[in-house]
Amino acid sequence: MNLKKWGIVVAVYLVIFAVVVVVQEYVWRSFTIPTEQIVIANSKDKALKMAAKKNVNCYQGWQVPYNYRLGYDYEFQIIWQGNNKYRVSYIFNNAMHIKKVARTFAGTYFDNTLYINQNFYVNHHGNRWFIGNKGKSENLVNSRSVKNNHKIQKRAVIKSSKKEQTTKKINSNSNAAVKLPTTTTRTSAMQYFTENQKLYVTYDNKKNKVLVPNGYSQVFIMPNNSYNETLNAGSYIITPEFTAFVGYRKNSTGILYSIDKGKHWSYSKLKYNGFRGKAFISITNDRVYVTYATDESLGTDYYATFFSSNMKTWSEADFPKSLDQSNVTLVYWDNDNLVYYASKLGGFNFSDDGGENMRTVTLDFPSSIENMSGGNPFTVPSAMYTKQGRIYLIMSQSENGDYAQNNQLMEAVMVKSLDLGSFDYESQQAEK
DSSP states (O other): OHHHHHHHHHHHHHHHHHHHHHHHHHHHHHOOOOOEEEEEOSSHHHHHHHHHHHHHHTTOSTTSOGGGOOOSOEEEEEEEEETTEEEEEEEESSOGGGHHHHHHTTOEEETTEEEEEEEEEEEEETTEEEEESSOOOOOOOOOHHHHHHHHHHHHHHHHHHHHHTTOOOEEOSOOOOOOOOSOOOOOTTOEEEESSSOEEEESSTTSSOEEOTTHHHHHSBOTTSOBOOOOOTTSEEEOSSOEEEEEEOSSOEEEEEESSTTSSEEEEEOSSOOOSSOEEEEEOSSOEEEEEEEEEETTEEEEEEEEESSSSOOEEOOOOTTSOOBSEEEEEESSSSOEEEEETTTEEEEESSTTSSOEEOEEEOOHHHHTSTTSOSEEEEEEEEEETTEEEEEEEEOTTOOOEETTEEEEEEEEEOSSTTEEEEEEEEEOO
16 A cells, blocks of 8 residues: 555656656747847946846746856946947856856856856937847937937037138037037047147148147146146047047136037036146046046145036046045046046056946066066056957056166056956057
8 A cells, every 4th residue: 555655656756747847848948048138227327237137137047948047146347349339248156057058158167157248239219228139220219309309409500510610719608518429439640749839639640730729728738837748648539529638727627629520629617627737538438537636735636537428517426435536647437337547545446337336456467577676667557548349558657767678768568357457468668
């Protein structure tokens, strides 16, 4: 009798097991790879973060086949790739059980950690965001009000152009909002230069020159009323789509800029009156960031950072109180989330959440440099730029640095590693 009972139990178990296997197999065969996430958010940053998490959720749980199933212990970084394209870099920790997933997602598996990069394209209608893995042109809201706004803006441009065709004077009285370019094109042929105490920019290596009206007196003025024509790297932007300098006037400080290759210039006033120290300007796909000296005491310069999406209204960046913002040597925004910030007292830090939380940057130099007589001479983060999707860092020498080759002071070129907060040595070059 006991054998019969055990037989029934085993039979029931086998039936249940078979049903589970059949159901699971059916669910697994029905699994489809998500191609688009739709989220509701009031900003692009929030939409991207929500979509990145939602994307991972689609690959979690028993209903996902093993070779597609992702873990729950993960983090991610969002990096702008130009236009409306973004790359999400996922890092899955304690990933011993998902080695096969690396092959599925063309990822990298190392030391129980899985690295996956996925590209997404962002489009939206109002606060409804579409984040997919297929490229599309950025769509605008097809509402009647937006179309009317476009017509109004078009009429305004036509009217203003008639007035400005005969002049290149700086428009300092208008606070009209402008549409920032989503991408910019930079080459070594785009630069500034001076002639007879006038400031010019060129977009074609001086084949043609464009005068910046009254730019010399505003851009090069020093606190002692002398003029210094050398601007620190990162303190200006020269591209056909957006050209900008920090301008210092008697009663205000602002951004002197052009969005039409220097045909017309405007001045956007910043909140605080500042003075010529170091300055840093960055442009992302939808914002301009500026850091400049606003106060000075006993040889220490104090800085403030502001951002704008329309060159009309400016908001101050919300950095932690613990971040030292004096004697700044470098500020660079790669996108609205990723910012690098260096100062003499505060060291070299970065944030991947728009400045809310700062972490220390690590620099990896070869032993040949670390063990140089007198120590590593490259101690000052001084400039950053993005080229072909890679972030480069320039490490300069301190004011007392004297390491030179062929009678030229040298600087180090570093490149960002997989970790956003880590840079590897690449080469040396003469200081520019």
